[in-house]
Amino acid sequence: MGRKILLDKAHIEGIRHYDVYRREGGYRSVEKALKTMSPDAVTEEVKKSGLRGRGGAGFPTGMKWGFLAKPEGVPRYLVVNADESEPGTFKDRYLMEFIPHLLIEGMITASYALGSNVSYIYIRGEYWWVKEILEVAVQEARNAGWLGKNILGSGFDCDIFVQPGAGAYICGEETALIESLEGKRGNPRIKPPFPAVKGLWGCPTVVNNVETIAAVVPIVNDGGDEYAKIGIGKSTGTKLISACGNLNKPGVYEIEMNISVEEFLYSDEYCGGIANGKRLKACIPGGSSVPILPANLLLKTAKGETRMMTYESLSDGGFATGSMMGSGGFIAMDEDQCVVKHTYTLARFYRHESCGQCSPCREGTGWMEKILLNIENGKGKMSDIDLLWDIQRKIEGNTICPLGDAAAWPVAAAIRHFRDEFEWHVTNPTDALKGNYGLANYAKPLEIAVAP
């Protein structure tokens, strides 16, 4: 059994409420930090832990905190990004729904480290009931004296508010989130300046993912060094993976970052294998925007090594033969699924979610969607596949925010690894409407190039 440090208590009866949470040892990290540590010492522990942002980019959290500008007399803000909207990802929702006080506790400790006296949770509007759960939890924490003025007599003031979004994936991008929190359209800002210097209302701001902030609790309780002992290399600690698609046991799992993809996929402790006795065809291991991999590249790297559920191993081989940990949204596709159709739904998603500010993303996402739909419907031409490639290439890297890349990568990876499936759609238009290309060679063991 893998060690759980975030969700270990998530299923204790009543843990959603303060009394039980506290009885189970909750809010110790706040006591420890406020009574025995300086704010910088807290940041130091986070640095030592090697914790990396759990929202997708995997940037070291302690370093991000270190960038926060601290001009005299200017307020600083911590904003928690709970705008979980990357297709395949539903881990933060789970954490907030079952053990909301873990997030609140982490926020108070992190706010102390950053010097934020008012912190916000920006939660996607569709998670309305989760917002209500959080509001109850915040009120309970306030009543118990963990929020408000002069917490534990430390002189530190802190309050937390929950802010709902209203349906916009783009608000998961930190500057779009800040704009939205200011009551505006979710248009990502042009950087620089970065939020660490000019964020919410022009003040220095740190935006962190829910899971990242929750991880601060065990880090402060047990020390950064202890946390860093879990996992492999630079993938320290545990990671929440939300598994979905054609699996026997889809759901949210906390894993130690030292297990193999195969174990995660097939063991009964986690996903329990592919549903209905089918075989795995492809997988998007880290949320819809990371590259899709055929089964044979998912379980083993191109070098023939076992692929692990770590940042490094998942991206081994770069975009040519690897993928990314991303947000931990693990999407499995069985042998009866059509990669072209799946890619089409993702292209439609990104077109729908583009803010429309910059030309490559605004115009390019819709163009890709239309071509993919044509191919899926047997109306595509061979040249469309190359055109798609060219369009994604011209979006990638040329947009204001990462949504452009997020829209381009899935298309690129699908063509890179499943080109024959695309071509089959073009050459067999009638079959493509009735059936699908099936497993083909996508699960066949790869020949491993022997180093000369």
Place this chain on the structure above:
Amino acid sequence: MLQTLPFGGDGGGYMADEKKLFTVTIDNITVEVEPGTSILQAARKIGGDVAPPAMCYYTKLKDSGGKCRTCLVEVAAGSAADPRPMPKLVASCRTNVMDGMVVKNITSDRVIDARNGVVEFLLINHPLDCPICDQAGECHLQDLSYEHGKGASRYEFKRRTFDKHDLGPYIQLHMTRCILCYRCVYTADQVTNERKHGILMRGDHSEIATYIEKSLENDFIGNVIDVCPVGALTDRTFRFKNRVWFTKPVDAHCNCEKCSGEVQLWMRGDEVLRVTARKDEWGEVKDTSKGETGWICNTCRFERKKASDWIIEGPSQINRHSVISQGHYENGVKPNETIKKVMGGRDPKLLMNIKDVSEVNQVELSEIKGAATSESFKQLKKGN
């Protein structure tokens, strides 16, 4: 996966305390500029083709820029202190120079490739109705597509259309032509202080509108026409009166209590067909003789249409790199020619003469759905 690195590849933008000049090399030409200058402004200082095209940035409008991506450039060396290249192309209008920075614009294949892509993106949903557009001849998108556009479109789908909106008695909006540069929104915010129009909807459905029909009447709202890089916002009092290149621009002024009264008149014979602000070689509103931004008021722009309303100073200096400068103006100044210097003596550029495709007409534009081709144009004419 929108959550990003706190310091992405977009480069620095730090101001030095003391006023030491920064040296920056763009397309092999070196200039000195003050700290805090953007790459775009530094390139404009060199001038000519070294200056990247800018469709959304506007010097006089705070917060503008960064959106259209036509001005992307490659930073081959970040600074003398840290000469690493920047991994991604950057928006030159919103990225400041560093001392010793090396930038590639037209000497970078990556830039040209990306820019061709941006132009194609801007054009896939554009009606291409230049033959019947009032902006033709002074349209930045037209200039851009001559230089970067492909002969044939690879886009095989229906172009986006919008319902026609009216913005009051003075201003005509053709949303199909809009490139969402946000300039007119910033103008309303910063020049009029009472914004009634904005960007509605999102993504590829975004549009400039007022939501419920409202007429834009603020005294300075006419300036949105001058900032619009395309023919989305045009002067209703000038509509279809003439093609701009048949009119003659002269500088003139009047005693206006609302604005500086320093304008440019577009005349035919003694007739004042149109009044605009005076613009510099980048197509941006110039400063007045008192050093203020030369925004003009609605009265000057829309109502003073008699030559006797004005004191005429003389022919305007037209040095914009544009099809408009193909006209034979007395005071025409050739734009700073850098291309040969950059390209080792070769001059690869050919400008098309817009007069070849022009035809003044009275077609109702909004009746053309989709691309305006000579066919749809002929049909409409027949219908009239």
Place this chain on the structure above:
Amino acid sequence: MKFSDDKLKQVDEMISHYPEGKHKSALLPLLHFVQKENGGWLSSEAMDYTAELLKIAPIEVYEVATFYSMYNLQPVGKTIFEVCQTGPCMLRGSDGIVDYIYEKLGIKPGQTTADGLFTLKTVECLGACGYAPMMQLGPDYREHLTKEKIDALIAEGKTKAN
């Protein structure tokens, strides 16, 4: 549209979450509130009232209301089935759910039944991919959808209307 004192107090509470002068930040939560009070959609009158409450220009409200997908700019049916159709849900049969609703109610995505009781919409990922196929129904999610569950939801919608 005009709020009672009681409602105005709730508005003040929302505004109190932000520092002095940053009341525009209350726009998103306030629009949710106004929409609820206005029968589930935002009329231009409701938006103008929102602008008045926050002392901002109406266009600032229109810009925001048209950006976010949860605000309805048209009156809506009594029961709205918002079926997720993004990749992960598609893998688990969301197309079949949409087809089944068509079979039962004769409405396609974007349509409302003649009696105005049901509206069918397809939406993009709602963060419930592991419990697919799923839909949003008012403020709640309905997950692991099956034909039987759709039947029950339709029956529920009809009783609610009576």
